Amino acid sequence: MVGVVNGIDSVLLFTLVATPFFGAIALAFFPADRHVLIHWYSRIIAASGLAIAAYLFITFDTSDDLSKYIVDFEWLPSLGIRFTLGLSGITVPLVLLNAIIFFGGVLISWNVDHRPKDFFIWLMLLVAGVYGVFASRDLFFLFFFYELAVVPMYLLVGVWGSSTDFGTFLRTKEYGAMKVMLVLVAGSVLVWIAILAMWMEAREITGIADFSIAGLSQVEFSDGFQKLYYPFLMIGFGILAGLWPFHTWSPDGHVAAPTAVSMLHAGVLMKLGAFGILAVGMVILPVGSRFWAPTLIGLGTVNVLYGAISAMGQKDLKYVIGYSSVSHMGYVLMGLGTLDILAVDGAVLQMFSHGIMTALFFAMVGVIYQRTHSRDITVLEGLGKRMGITGVFLAVAGLTSLGLPGFSSFVAELLIFIGTYRTYPILGVLAVIGAAITAVYILRMLGKVFFGPIDEDKWKDLTDANRMETGVAVLLTGFLLLWGLYPFRIVEIIDSGVVPIMERFGS
């Protein structure tokens, strides 16, 4: 293998991707009944990932040459495939996001005692896949890790998930698992077609077989080709991002999944989709993405409104959050669709901020569900009297969700709204209306669950979040406040990654 490794930062990046992967393989050889050992091992793996990601984020210098992060190996020369990892201003925050949520997810899973070994193996593979997608600079490996992130979903949801009874019908976890897996792989088929088409076309034009993003972005694809194949990427990645009308897997999947998986799923996995549209679609096919941008922003607006309105009608706590994720991902897609630097910055920040916020939501709902065995808003009235801490953090997540100033979503959504006003004023207004609807369903949910009258007999033994769970909530809340009160640093980093992409659009 002919390879290049450029110093300590690139070694760290490689280690970051490799740790959960090799961690999972090593875990396979642990004795299955040593639960405490398995939990602590997983925490150490997650914590080391968080430490590396934090180091990469803190030391990231926007003026520096990004080649210091490049890890590059020849892998299958006959097809032009190389194993290339790298970082940019867009991926650094997302890698950090993944590390945070993985760490939080492992901690919140302290109560997993059904086959914890298998659970953490699959969870680590999922996380390795996500790191890989963010870090890959070659479309083969990007696709490779993309599928790797999807595969563990089936068993994680199917074995450790929970079913929902709607009275007239039952949404089983097996149904949720199968739906998530098939829909996401269907999305990846579209992506795959587009990847092969771009590879083939580039080979015809330049005569070189090459799967690297950098190489393909230099190729002058014809306008017709770009307009034809960009939708494959937009919809293929869009499915994972919850793009309306392909979003239906997302609430069903989030609800059926166990807490840690819901956190990773809504928190990070959906971001892979938006990241793909930005870092693959818009980078390689600029003409196509400009042509289809109005469609993307239009669908994004529908996402915002449709998700918010659907969330209003839900009785199950997780479905409320599931649809709210659909709605919030709509902001991200709108931001990307504007092709406006401010709004795209906002979209990337929103990916980060929504990831943390929705993870906090799912963590707290997991706390409630574990103690009450119910997620039905009408059953869970007045829990605030018994579960004060949980209530506070659920309120934090809720307020972030409706865009309260001081939390990071406010900054992100503001940037998106401004960018949208500058390009599509009417849709900008609709987006703000979406935020208003968010306030309605969030406040209704909080009011019902925490401030209604409590059934004293039924809930007299109810306990509040324990130290571990509170710790996770504090960690996540810390990041929401940090970027809410001091967004300049992260916006600067994101901006350094967005500007080179946007320069291709001449804005």
Add this chain to the structure above:
Amino acid sequence: MMEADVHFELLWPEFLVAGLAFVIFTLDFFLRPERKNILAWVSVIGLAGILAFTIPYLLDENDSLFNGLYRIDDYALFFKVLSMAIGGVVILGSIHYVNRYLTHPGEYYAILLLSVLAMMMMAASGELLTAYLSLELLSFCLYILSGFALQNKKSNEASIKYILLGAFSSGLLLYGIVMLYGAMGTTSFAEMAIFLEGIEDIDGRLLIGLTLLIAGLGFKMAAVPFHMWAPDVYEGAPMPITAYIAVGSKVAAFALVLRLFAEGLLPAIEQWNVLIAGLAALTMLFGNLVALAQTNVKRMLAYSSVGQVGFLLMGVAALSTLSSNGLMVHLVGYSVTNLAVFFAITAFYNVTGKEEIADFAGLASRSPFLAAAITISLFSLAGLPFLAGFVTKFYLFSAAAAEDLLWLAGVAMVASLISLYYYLKVIREMYINPAADGEGSTIQIPGLLYGLVGILVISVILLGVYPDPVVNMIEDATAVILPGGDASTLNLR
């Protein structure tokens, strides 16, 4: 040509395999029933020895015997090695099954060895009649082997069905060869290519001959609509033979088809590639759709392998250096993966005697190893990353796309997606559903099958993580049958 020009010594590997088969027949007479396992070990060690001898002996040798009837080259060598390896694995995996369910182990192992010989000859044939004879040798061995469970009605039914339909397809094939000979005056691949290059238009005889040839070969490889025998034969045949039919017969059929189309029919690619592409699309969709409805694991795998034939045919339709590589890469990945899944299922069957998908419920707790092995193999068949299937499909589909068959690659991806659903059904039984009442006992697997399945699964992963060495060998093999292409980089300029 003079006798002296024929290098008979290049046929040593074939002679040795044939000799080994007769040694087994003979040795069978002298062994007491309880010591018949020795036969299997002699076969495997013999094959391993021949393999170790063949590779250095024939590497980079390029010769043709009997005026081009029989080729000795890297392409043939690649498939000889693959055939012997598959034969060895199948014999090893058969030992416990044979002891438990079958009689006459001597004939069983010897006929298996003869079929390995037939596979080796198919890859080396440079002419239609030699190819036909090798194909018939393989078919006759498989007819016998699929009916080897004498007391089992299904096995007998499988054998009879296989013979009847097989004979019919042989008839088609022969008639096709006759028509082609009538039109071209030759049966040698090389002379066919020269003839096809020299003519302007394809006449009716040639077209009918070509169609019959494709139909006859389609029967042998179980391409839709010639696949009807496959599910019944797969279901009825003894489990290791099912694996052998699924893997060995397809490897041999594609070894022959690829050489025939690349060396002989390539100049007329415009005439047949639409036909093959249509056949491929039909095969992959039909195979995978029907597999959805199966409840028996062998039938499900039968339809799944029909679907895989569709993918492989795509490599023929897009025939080029790249897609010939892709086809062979996928063939290797498919073989290793299918052997892994079939022998994991054989290990399960040896203990439980059951083969319905529902019987796999709770396998994750009854035997975590088997459950993991089956899961990894099925995920590989579905084309998920870190496993052979992902890389081989990616290679094959890229190759098809590069030859302007992106639509067919798209159909293949959809077919692949469909297959994921029925593979997940098996995985759901194993990991999510609990075992039925009274079926919760752990499954003890003999060390031999444990090791065999383990090695196959590790190969599936290795091939998925670092396929470059295998790809390099395949590129050398392709360079023989498709000389013009630049196999090392495949860049256009």
